[in-house]
Ligand SMILES: NC(=O)C1=CN([C@@H]2O[C@H](COP(=O)(O)OP(=O)(O)OC[C@H]3O[C@@H](n4cnc5c(N)ncnc54)[C@H](OP(=O)(O)O)[C@@H]3O)[C@@H](O)[C@H]2O)C=CC1
């Protein structure tokens with residue numbers, strides 16, 4: 299049987315780069331992003347700016363059966379100050395991927411908890427989005443454009459944590475790890491709730507969705523446990539035998555001069571768990587995934 303052709307966008311980013319190696323075991327994987335990176339091990343990669351109008355160079359290079367659309371501007375403050383760029387990249391790329399790909403192509407769009415407002419605890423797929431900031435609005439519009447496209451689509455709303463293969467990038471978990479290495483104190487929000495899932499665990503669910511797609515267009519796939527950003531940092535530092543004295547409990551309210559963020563970023567994944575007969579991970583499993591990957595890559599974290 300021929301392997302499905304899968305195109306991953308955002309392949310130099312945290313999720314995309316790791317996803318390519320996970321997907322390669324099962325599919326014929328092509329990938330793209332707006333820049334290359336020195337740690338890239340996979341081939342069939344093309345630099346392509348999704349802000350361009352004409353996607354023919356990308357689709358004459360590959361005619362995918364499935365697209366996993368991970369590319370986005372994820373810096374919330376940048377999006378707030380540059381709404382044109384945020385909508386162009388995060389929203390209108392969806393419309394262009396839909397119109398340039400073949401009729402049968404299945405588009406999986408990685409969306410976010412940030413489409414919801416803090417009024418909703420454990421947001422369900424049936425809840426109405428009401429984003430707090432431009433980043434969230436741009437992802438909501440991306441969802442809308444795909445839903446209006448008449449293509450086969452899956453929108454995954456998630457809250458990912460993980461490690462970057464690309465050394466030019468750094469996410470939430472790396473920020474905590476680096477602060478430990480540099481012995482610098484950091485303030486972790488005690489008043490922001492989320493339901494984190496590791497990028498590798500999400501990758502497994504994405505593989506299963508490619509092999510056995512859902513009938514629903516939107517699904518929530520995140521961790522099963524509600525924790526604060528402080529709880530996450532505490533567990534991560536504990537699992538790596540780090541120094542808790544460097545972690546301070548802080549409040550998002552003390553953080554001025556940045557785009558507004560929701561204080562409740564939690565997603566309910568009950569529907570997905572029931573439909574797919576899976577148990578999504580609790581905090582300890584998510585932290586353990588990071589620990590395993592960190593030790594694999596760097597042998598010893600200090
Ligand atoms: N990180 C998080 O906390 C969360 C992320 N998400 C969603 O998950 C997805 C993956 O996130 P994550 O891996 O963290 O993102 P990253 O910021 O790590 O990576 C974003 C990727 O998008 C690419 N990109 C940005 N602009 C363009 C463009 N104009 N043309 C082509 N490629 C572009 C980047 O390329 P380059 O390297 O060249 O900049 C990079 O490869 C995103 O859609 C995000 O909205 C959802 C919930 C939480």
Ligand SMILES: Cc1cn([C@H]2C[C@H](O)[C@@H](COP(=O)(O)OP(=O)(O)O[C@H]3O[C@@H](C)C(=O)[C@@H](O)[C@H]3O)O2)c(=O)[nH]c1=O
Nearest residue numbers: 372374410411412456457470473485486487527528559
């Ligand atoms: C969580 C946190 C952040 N910060 C600071 C440092 C950190 O780099 C910066 C941004 O925080 P975050 O990384 O949590 O970013 P933030 O934009 O809040 O998080 C979001 O990311 C985007 C991409 C999403 O899609 C959302 O789901 C959401 O997880 O705020 C703290 O000082 N303390 C904290 O406890």
